[in-house]
Amino acid sequence: MKTSLLASVIIFLNNLSYSQTDSLPKIPFDGMDITWIVGQNRQKNFPLVVTDKKSSETILTASAYLDNYFNYNFAKPIDNTHTSSSTIGRANEFTLSLASIGIESNYKNIIGKIWLQYGATHYIVQDLDVSVNRGRNTGTGNLKFIREATAGYHFNKWYGVNIEMGIFLSYIGLESYLTQENWCYQRSMVSDFTPFYFQGARLQAFPTKNYKVEFWIVNGWQTYNSFSKGPAVGISNLYRVSENTQLVANFYYGKDTFNPDTLGNQSNRLRFHHDNSIVARYSNHPSAKGISQAAFCINSHYGFQYGMDVGDNITSKQHFMYGTSVSNRLWFSKNKLAITLRGDYIANGGQYLDFSPSPVSPNDFTDMIVAEPNKAIKILQSTATFDVMPNDHVTFRFEYGHRVANMPYFAGRGGTTSPSGWLNGPTTNLPWRPDLKKFENRFTVAINFRL
Numbered sequence: 001m002k003t004s005l006l007a008s009v010i011i012f013l014n015n016l017s018y019s020q021t022d023s024l025p026k027i028p029f030d031g032m033d034i035t036w037i038v039g040q041n042r043q044k045n046f047p048l049v050v051t052d053k054k055s056s057e058t059i060l061t062a063s064a065y066l067d068n069y070f071n072y073n074f075a076k077p078i079d080n081t082h083t084s085s086s087t088i089g090r091a092n093e094f095t096l097s098l099a100s101i102g103i104e105s106n107y108k109n110i111i112g113k114i115w116l117q118y119g120a121t122h123y124i125v126q127d128l129d130v131s132v133n134r135g136r137n138t139g140t141g142n143l144k145f146i147r148e149a150t151a152g153y154h155f156n157k158w159y160g161v162n163i164e165m166g167i168f169l170s171y172i173g174l175e176s177y178l179t180q181e182n183w184c185y186q187r188s189m190v191s192d193f194t195p196f197y198f199q200g201a202r203l204q205a206f207p208t209k210n211y212k213v214e215f216w217i218v219n220g221w222q223t224y225n226s227f228s229k230g231p232a233v234g235i236s237n238l239y240r241v242s243e244n245t246q247l248v249a250n251f252y253y254g255k256d257t258f259n260p261d262t263l264g265n266q267s268n269r270l271r272f273h274h275d276n277s278i279v280a281r282y283s284n285h286p287s288a289k290g291i292s293q294a295a296f297c298i299n300s301h302y303g304f305q306y307g308m309d310v311g312d313n314i315t316s317k318q319h320f321m322y323g324t325s326v327s328n329r330l331w332f333s334k335n336k337l338a339i340t341l342r343g344d345y346i347a348n349g350g351q352y353l354d355f356s357p358s359p360v361s362p363n364d365f366t367d368m369i370v371a372e373p374n375k376a377i378k379i380l381q382s383t384a385t386f387d388v389m390p391n392d393h394v395t396f397r398f399e400y401g402h403r404v405a406n407m408p409y410f411a412g413r414g415g416t417t418s419p420s421g422w423l424n425g426p427t428t429n430l431p432w433r434p435d436l437k438k439f440e441n442r443f444t445v446a447i448n449f450r451l
Helices: 002-016 364-371
Strands: 049-051 058-073 094-105 110-118 146-155 161-169 197-208 211-218 232-242 245-255 270-284 291-309 312-314 320-332 337-349 376-391 394-405 439-450
Touching: 094 146, 110 161
Parallel strands: none
Antiparallel strands: 049 058, 058 094, 058 439, 094 110, 110 146, 146 161, 161 197, 197 211, 211 232, 232 245, 245 270, 270 291, 291 312, 291 320, 320 337, 337 376, 376 394, 394 439
């Protein structure tokens, strides 16, 4: 049985290797300008490139990324904590959101990528990964400093086939973990409620110039470790109809419920998630001093949980998530300026994907959950974003955002930490409850650097 399996693997790899019809590498999406698409790097030149002098083949590409912001929350929370966002964690102060350096290589078809990161984003995203508490010999203490780390091999079959293993940025959703690649600074709520990273393996295939399909096997939903006895699986489909139109459909299926009361902490609750998007550019005049480009994007999500866990049988009608984000972007002055208007909405039954607005319980939010455990939190968001882009490497971003929810979910003047605003602060004003509001208004200024 083992010999048969090994032989099958060898045959599969041999079939992927060079042949007469595939002697020269083919490049997927060759000739297409995709720098305008939301979630894509807009760089057209990469100055930190090392090449082989004999073959002129690229050996590696180095890069640096820096994201800083000042976020003014009109509620002026006393603890300077901006709640319920994976993008913005602080208010009314200057914040280093993310600093990252890395190298990538496809030299001689060997795939290697390592990106290191540091900044406030750690606490919002990676530090909240409780999967590392299952068992030992792992932890966010080290892993959180790795943004991406993958190793694999590229086969010159069709327009390329890649096999990789490591820590990846998530394929779920349209918007990127890197704010510079998005049209708005604060991500849409459907993107905020979905994963930013996976640990596992993937098979990428480009059967044609315009189509990519990926098969994923991962530990879980934004987890370094697994909550269940088996891995989660997923598939991603990307079809670029032309340079001006992109279609995406993603699917995820796995067991992801965290429940320490379950024997062995093994999840028995199944999760399904699907998102699809269309991004289309309907005007393109890159040399125009007026409107040089115009595009829109629609990203829609639907997912649910179901199954028995510690005596409660959850149905998909109780634990569900659906939402949509619609954006329109206009570029001006030879793509040096841009304005984006976006509206998005999300409903999350059972609140199984939402953020906790405060570490202090009870509060107005948890009171509503206790009273109606499967009540859906519903959030409506609108943003207006103005970008100044002198070149491909620097972005000055100005953004106004408004959010409103059907539950108290956003920080008020009294903050969400303690009476004094400090962790483990004075308790003389007890009893004290976090100050939560049903609406939020903010204005954010960000400077982003990428090389």
